[in-house]
Amino acid sequence: MSLARGEPKFRIAIVGGGMGGLVLGLCLKKYAPDVHFDIYESAAELTEVGAGIGMSPRIWTIMKELGLDEELLTIAGMQDPQGAGIAFRILKGDEERLIDLVQFKQVHTFHRSILQKLLAKHLDMGDRIHFSKRLASYSEPSPTEPITLTFRDGTTATCDLVIGSDGVRSAVRRTMFNDLANDAQKSGEAEEAARLRTMVDPVFSGQVAYRGLAPASALSEELLQYVQGGPHVLVGKNRDVVIYPVSGGKFVNVLAVKHTPGAGPVYDGPWSEPTTVEVVAKVFEGWESKTLGLIKAVKEPFAWAMHTARQLPTYVKGRAALVGDAAHAMLPHQGAGVGQAFEDGYILAMILAHPSVAPANLPAALAVYDDVRRPFSQGVQQGSERNGMNYQLRRTGWENVSEEDSRAGRYPQELLGVLEEELTKQMGWAYEASILDERARVEERLVGLSA
Structure with missing residues (x-):
């Protein structure tokens, strides 16, 4: 079927801004450019929860592809003509002295709200971002x-394709998996239906994060020199x-x-709420002094389940x-959650832009997206959980080391070498492969896609 002049290839609804x-x-x-898309955002305006975001080389490639890299470096105040990023270190931080473990290179860090404002400015959607639109459900009556x-x-709206970018409590995921469960139930697969319904709701990780920003103007000269050395990850027993x-x-x-x-698996309390630096400092009592100093300098910290x-x-x-x-x-222990969302959007856009993809074979094209992105992103998801266990000294021989012994340095010193090896191995994916390789594989899959 050929499209009339000016008629979009697809009408896409992106749920979540x-x-x-x-x-x-x-x-x-x-x-x-031949697709029409609208963004439906539940909030009354664009707001970004959180403070900072780090970008690995894979994600920085997408920023360069979109032509945002130079402006991002300028806004962030980074005077790096090559845009290669900065190194970050991982250290053991729950003792009186810091112990160096491993260093990685090529990381870019930004304030989330600044990044979001830049993205919104370049998108320039005007009346195609619809605010105060919280999705209840969607229905697809036929192909x-x-x-x-x-x-x-x-209110209601219609589209040819709905994309759920609506977060951990996604209404699109809720509808999708309830529909899949209903289909299984109708086929007499009661156990499968029950399993599919467990996919709807998020799961509490057992971890609470305290986060916020510390103004540089409030830091001592010692702390300023410390943070100017680049990003740091401080690991310790049951904390990082x-x-x-x-x-x-x-x-x-x-x-x-x-x-x-x-x-x-269920958290009894608000998922996000204000807290105090006194509460956070108490949680990290006994940690290295500079780390505690930075925690105490945070203004208006939030607790996040x-x-x-x-x-x-x-x-x-x-x-x-x-x-x-x-x-x-996923958990933030590889700094990869937002980056994986960027990769999803990049690959999905490549699929929808491909000349072989048409309304009649859209489900088959989406299956390519699922085949390529799901294994990789779930590998990163599992890796983030595993890396959190590394950061919190809960695996590879550290299981039997108590918080008191870890703080006092009473543990086999060879465990530090094992930890260094695990950390290096776990972060390798972010540096060894390019998102452009994934794009090439997708394009190969789409050639000759049947209508």
Whole structure:
């Protein structure tokens, strides 16, 4: 079927206007100008929760592809003509002295709100970003009829493809997996239906993060010199701390995480709430003095109960797809959650822009997205959980070391070498492969896609 002049190839609804949704929109705008897309955001305006974000070389490649790299470096105040990024170190931080473990290179760090403003500016959607639109559900009556979105305010919209970029509590995922469960139930597969329904809700990780920004103006000369050395990850028994400068060094992002052994899958309390530096400092009592000094310098810290998505058996159904946290919400222990959302959007836009993809074979094209992105992103999701165990000294021989013994240095010293090896191995994926390789594999899969 040929399209009438001016008629879009697809009408796409992106549910969720966070950074993953914005990058997806930018990729569609650049690579698929023949599609029309709208973004439906539940908030009354674009707001970004959190303080800092780090980008590995894979993600920086996408920023360069979108032509955002130079502006990002300028806004961030980084005077690096090559844009190669800065190194970050991992150290043991729960003793009186810091112990160096491993160093990685080529990381870019930014203030989240600054990055989001830049993405929104380049997207320049105007009246195609619809605010205060919280999705209740969607329905796909047949392979050829439009999908209907129903919002909680009672309004509706239609599209040819719905993309859930609506976070860990995704309404698109809820509808998709309830529909999959209903289909299984109708086929007499009661156990499978029950399993699919467990995919709907997020799972509490047993970890609470305390996060916020410390103004550089509030830091001592010693602390300023410390943070100017680049990002640091401080590891310790059942706890870890990530610190790095943002906004050209005007602020320091602090993420301090506590793991509670034996915590259940359901969190009893608000997922995010204000706290005090006194509370956080108490949690990290006995840690290295500079780390504690940075924690105490944070203004208006928040406590965040970290939830993840289960390992989904699919990211797609019919003409619906999940990206970002809706598909694979993960722990922050590789700094990879937002980056994986960017990769999803980049690859999905490449698929939708491909000349072989048409309305009639859209489900088959989405299956390519699922085949390529799900194994990789779930590998990163699992790796983030594993790396959190590394950071919190909960595996590879550290299991039997108590918090008191770890702080006192009473542990076999060879465990430090084992930890260094594990950390190096776990972060390798972010440096060894390029997202452009993934793009090439997708394009090979799409050649000759049957209508």
